[in-house]
Amino acid sequence: MSAIELCGITKRWGDTVAVRDVSFKVEQGTFAVLLGPSGCGKSTSLRMIAGLEDISDGQLLIGDVDMTTAQPAERKLSMVFQSYALFPHLDVRENILFGLKIRKIPAAEQEIRLTRVAELVGLSALLERKPAQLSGGQRQRVALARAFIAENPICLMDEPLSNLDAKLRHEMRIEIRALQQRLQTTVVYVTHDQAEAMSMADKVILIREGQIEQEGTPDELYNKPATTFVAAFVGTPPMNLIDPKKMGQIPALTDTSDGSPILGVRPENITLVTEGGLESELLSADYLGADTIITARIGQEELLIRAAGRVNVLKPRPARIRWQKEDVHFFDRNSGKRTDRTKAVDF
């Protein structure tokens, strides 16, 4: 039994199709991330699961029960909004207890649950404050507490960290993941930040223009991208996608030349070598502390190289680079789909 199952879900507004025939399953206790660029339909998908948006076509199952047209409250799920959606006139306690009061949970149990949840997210000392008196991170915690106190098996999160600064975002990432694992909640989490997806998810569903581009573990998306889009979207800096034909006179990189596929190599898999490899010109370097991102050129193609430590490129200079054949991905030139027919060779 899956916690959530989408079967051919479509969302139309007039003539525009925001989400087209999307199907996926989220198993009980899984942390699933809907990843994609802005406007790809990931938030709309989430809102359809929540029941805040009508489903134009398709079927939605929550715990094997058809919930396609059910009211939001019937779906037994909580949601954390991007803006947190805290009630500004209510203090933290009332915000967290809002749902329990609607459902008329006995006061004694409300208190027990409140104490437990407040402790869980570290808000015990702040229960009498108004949202305006809290920092961004604390507001985020209130929103999480309000979601978790309901003890619903499913929690939806719509870009919950995008209003926080980088450091806090990193902390909350770890915290949310830890909470989810502790409570064994099924989480569907929407983000456009691939680093967030990679670090938190059990399962990533990458969406592009309302359709699923690839679905899998972070490992699979990183190591076996299904398309050039996935290859370019996952990983920072993104995978180099190069056309061997534009690289000028170089040794053979593949065992065949038929179809002439696009070649993908991750920047971290390219090394600078003193002899052998390919001749290239280093154009510039971006020093990041632990490593340096170098822009290099071979023929007409530019590619990025991630080198450990500091590498100086004050003005363009020649250098030799190489990669291992195991690190090469091939994609069909026309469809952009991964192809395993072509094999890479060492050079």
Added chain:
Amino acid sequence: MNQRRSRFQIHGWLLLMPAAIFLIAFTYYPTLATLAKSFFSQGNAIKPSRFVGLENYEFLITDEVFWKVVGNNVIYAATTIPISIALALLMAVWVNGRLPMKSLVRMSFFTPTVLPMIAVANIWLFFYSPDIGLIDQITSSFGIASHNWLGDPDTVLGCIIVITIWKEAGFFMIFYLAALQTLSPELEEAARLEGASRWYYFRRVMFPLLMPTTLFVLINAIINSFKLVDQLFILTKGGPDNASSLLLYYIYEVAFSFLDQAYASTLTVVLLLALAIIAIGQFVFLDKKVHYR
């Protein structure tokens, strides 16, 4: 050092002066002059004005018309204020939602506000006219006898109240509409996910968040209930038998029809006192209950 400070102060006073001159000339001086005048008798060519102490106030206490008018004004305020605010809120919530021809509906709610009160009164005069008026024409088609709405002391105040509500509700709706549009739709979505009914959401979230607007609208409504008397000039002139007269209209009559400016001043002082007490009360008691963001 001292010289520089006094130069600073002169500078400050000069900057304040334009506003101060207007306030003093048109607000503070008239108020004080009115207060002073209320302690003097009305003078004329033969009998000059003289100091009479509280004589005007003693007369006021025994003046039956004054008490009648105060009674009218209390009824007028107690009905127009809550009904127009409630209607305004209802209309605002309605036109804030998804609605076909939303802007047309909004505009028609707001139109009464744009019209001058004198024009409004003339329109309603046509509605209320006995026999030929719109209301009587409609009721007569159901076989109900015609009624002189504005000529009957029992119905005239009600007629005035209806007009005022009709005119004010649209105006207050605009403020509520503006406030509603600053509310994040995510608040309502969060409440819906928790299973809150629309009424529960209104009671626990929307209405408390609209409290600053309600306070503002309430103050306006109270002030208007004492100062908006234009319609009386067209419709009833306070009659019949002062049944529709309001305090400000009575003050006008005393001052400019009966030409007793001393007594009019006395009435004005009472009106000012009443308004001041209401205003202080509102800010002291209600301000604490209002959530400002």
